[in-house]
Amino acid sequence: MVYDKITENIIGAAIEVHKELGPGLLESAYQDCLFYELKVLGYSVQKEVSRPIIYKDITLDHGYRIDILVENKIVIELKTVEKFTDVHTAQILTYMKLGDYPIGLLLNFNTKLLKNGIKKFINTIQ
Structure with a gap:
């Protein structure tokens, strides 16, 4: 998949932060630390990205907020x-x-080893 290398680098950066x-x-x-690491790697990164929800005839301006968005394609949701x-x-x-993003990473930093707190998701409804 085209995003495998980016995903691998994100996980590597998250492991670095956790270490x-x-x-x-x-x-x-x-x-903040993962955002920094991803910027150093040269990725286009945004944090606390507000996205609207469109429901019938209304738009909710701040329907949800993505923790980190990488290359406008990979959603990272952080947990502790x-x-x-x-x-x-x-x-x-x-x-x-909702955002038609192809990849998602759920990262739980409240683990002894971060590798035990990583889940990857692929959006098959694109």
Whole structure:
């Protein structure tokens, strides 16, 4: 897939952040550090990206907010939770569907090893 290398680099950057900081901080700390690492790698990166929701005849200006968006294609949702729940999965899948984004990464920094806190999603409804 065309996004495999970017996804690999994102995960590598997230692991770097986790190695430096460890678990136990707020999501915002990991978000700022991962944002920095991705910028250093040369990617087009946005954080706290507000997206509208269009419902019937109305538009909700701030319907949802993406933690990090890479190359306007890959959604990254950050968590600092004990474990992922179905709601976390539903959240990233909804963001991907509403924005027609092909790839999503759910990253939980509240783990001993970050590799145990990574889920990748592919939008098959494009």
